[in-house]
Amino acid sequence: xxxxxxxxxxxxxxxxxxxxxxxxxxxxxxxxxxxxxxxxxxxxxxxxxxxxxxxxxxxxxxxxxxxxxxxxxxxxxxxxxxxxxxxxxxxxxxxxxxxxxxxxxxxxxxxxxx
Amino acid sequence: xxxxxxxxxxxxxxxxxxxxxxxxxxxxxxxxxxxxxxxxxxxxxxxxxxxxxxxxxxxxxxxxxxxxxxxxxxxxxxxxxxxxxxxxxxxxxxxxxxxxxxxxxxxxxxxxxxx
Numbered sequence: 001x002x003x004x005x006x007x008x009x010x011x012x013x014x015x016x017x018x019x020x021x022x023x024x025x026x027x028x029x030x031x032x033x034x035x036x037x038x039x040x041x042x043x044x045x046x047x048x049x050x051x052x053x054x055x056x057x058x059x060x061x062x063x064x065x066x067x068x069x070x071x072x073x074x075x076x077x078x079x080x081x082x083x084x085x086x087x088x089x090x091x092x093x094x095x096x097x098x099x100x101x102x103x104x105x106x107x108x109x110x111x112x113x114x
Numbered sequence: 115x116x117x118x119x120x121x122x123x124x125x126x127x128x129x130x131x132x133x134x135x136x137x138x139x140x141x142x143x144x145x146x147x148x149x150x151x152x153x154x155x156x157x158x159x160x161x162x163x164x165x166x167x168x169x170x171x172x173x174x175x176x177x178x179x180x181x182x183x184x185x186x187x188x189x190x191x192x193x194x195x196x197x198x199x200x201x202x203x204x205x206x207x208x209x210x211x212x213x214x215x216x217x218x219x220x221x222x223x224x225x226x227x228x229x
Contacts, residue, residue: 033216042205043219050214056214102164103149103161105161108158110157
């Protein structure tokens, strides 16, 4: 069964550093998403991406964040100047164009900012 | 605005008991989708079920069953004869019907099944 692949599974970074979280969505999916889950809390929507542009973003997704699909297969989330409160699990997801849709989630990247 | 509420933060049962996880949602859309996901201690999100707003038929899959009631905006999940492996956090989620619509998650219910 096709999978969404996320790398790395765990990343530790120093406060103020930039991090890039990587995702390889399912190849025939057209919609891509990033979600965040702070430890012990609910999963929160960050951003959706379609046709090489952001289609929707949440209040959390401020200027510190950016997304990119650099090469037609990878989908990346960049966090500039990380803060302690950015520590969370970040999930990538993708969905096909048809409705009803299924969302396929990656296994997540655990980001720890120290 | 869309919202999903899972009022039960934690539930603890003994193995073989039945347990129901509650989910109440709010939306102005007439067409939408409801989901349940399981998050075991390993952290990944495991898809359990999707239901569209036009299909109020209840569903049973093995020990799992779902009760969708549009009149009360609820989509409850029951595990029959619970097992220790069912211990996890369970999330109810809602999405818009439009293509590319985001998922809105509830706060999650942590289920602990003790032997």
